[in-house]
Amino acid sequence: MRNTKVLYALVCACFLLLISCATTRQVQVWKDASYQGKLRRILVIGVLQTPLMRNFFENEFVDQLKARGAEGVASNKIIPAEKMRDKEAVLSAIKGMGIEAVLVTRVVDNRTADQFYGGGVELVPRDYDFVWDMSLPVYQRSVDIVMIQTNVYDLQKEKLIFSAISKTYIEGAKESVVKPFIDAMVKELAGEKLL
Numbered sequence: 167m168r169n170t171k172v173l174y175a176l177v178c179a180c181f182l183l184l185i186s187c188a189t190t191r192q193v194q195v196w197k198d199a200s201y202q203g204k205l206r207r208i209l210v211i212g213v214l215q216t217p218l219m220r221n222f223f224e225n226e227f228v229d230q231l232k233a234r235g236a237e238g239v240a241s242n243k244i245i246p247a248e249k250m251r252d253k254e255a256v257l258s259a260i261k262g263m264g265i266e267a268v269l270v271t272r273v274v275d276n277r278t279a280d281q282f283y284g285g286g287v288e289l290v291p292r293d294y295d296f297v298w299d300m301s302l303p304v305y306q307r308s309v310d311i312v313m314i315q316t317n318v319y320d321l322q323k324e325k326l327i328f329s330a331i332s333k334t335y336i337e338g339a340k341e342s343v344v345k346p347f348i349d350a351m352v353k354e355l356a357g358e359k360l361l
Contacts, residue, residue, distance in 0.1 A: 189343045190350040193313070194331045197358045201320065201327040205360050209265045211241040211250060213272035220247065223344055227269070230352045234361045239265060267327070268319045274331070275313035280306055310336040316351055318360065330354055
């Protein structure tokens, strides 16, 4: 009985570890096949509700782009939040900065789901027979599932060159998934030979 409980605990721990590591999954990725350049200087725009999250998100993107040899510019340093959705205001703010591309990330869908794990049966010895006992607990947790769209635009040609929609699972603080999400997105950009 003790070995069964230890095995059950180990399986649950591995399951939780796998779920916590796999926070972002690419659902759909598209790249303009005619675009053959590498992105060098990129304006990063995170369309987020709170200024603090926008700053954190954009600055993390800039850091990870820098690690891949590209120069990112966080929009929060040059564009006020209220002008972020105004294309002409953005273009005016970055004029003369040598920015070649704009990366825009925004949430397109957000929902909550309940996940259940555990439960099942446990084999318990009684006398000379084994009896199935339904004693293992079922656990529940709520997870936010966020669909995020990331688009990259070539400023010279004024056209979309990359688009990805990803599904991110958030348990707890939203800040905890920013780095893994951006890491996954930067790897996708590198895999498409844009970085």
